Amino acid sequence: MSALNRLSNWLFDLTFAPMAGLPPWASLGVISAVIGVVMLLAYKYTSWQSQIGKARDEIKARMLAMKLFKDNLGVTLSAQGGVIWSSFKILLLSIPPILVAMIPMVPLLAQLAGRYQFAPLPTGAVSEVRVALSDAFAEKEQHGEAEVALEASDGVEVLDRWRSGDSRQVWWRVRADRPGMHTLTVRAGDQTFTKQLPVGEPGSIPAAISPKLTNHYTGMLDNTLMLPWEPAPPADAPVRSIEVSGLMTSVAPDVLPIPILGNWIVYFLIVSILFALLFKPLFNVRI
16 A cells, blocks of 8 residues: 555656646646546546447437327326436446546545645644554553653654543644644654654645554545555554644635635536536547
8 A cells, every 4th residue: 555655646746746836726626627537538438338328319219209299198107217217227337437436536535635625733833643552562651661752853842741541542732833844753662653744824835734644444444545645654563643633623725715615625526527528528428
């Protein structure tokens, strides 16, 4: 998974580099338009176009029959049943290409979230850093056989530390004193693990923002796939995850000052679908 994440990060860094100076609505608009057209072509070449076209033609014929023979109840009911059946066939024929499209869409949406969903920690803000330890290391640490500590680069001050009710979790409070990309270092025994801490105004950090790094699963999804921007600790590491609560709640402004429509994922869906529909006649795609 780490190799896939490195490739995904490299491709998106390369893609976003020429658009670094654009406002979010423009850069996301370009990405959404391209993805919409690419997904349209993927749908065309992974679906049974001839059968979809045949079902569409059947619907048109039966709609015409209902119009021409509207006084004939038998013909009308038969045509309505045919429309429902042909629509159901189109739905079934659309499932395989949709499943294929979901494979690249999961890492794609994760990459976009890092750039349009999260914002840096504001300068001067105080945030909590939660470190989840492995069961074995947490037991050693509680018995004084191992130590865990948090260090921060210049510009970030570590204020205090405490334990939660869960003995496997250790918390620190940190204050972001200076804008920039800072580094938090967790020392667990003789091993070290780093987490990036972006500080500044929204849009001031030209990189994806990750609120958390982790090496375990949540539900059916691998968190290393959903949070690909920083290397996750190895599976046998004493640290399971490092989370900056301030980054989880520091939400980037909407790409447009329009309620709901300005949300990055709604904007992405609208633009990508719009461009897919615009290019559908050009590429002769039956949907």
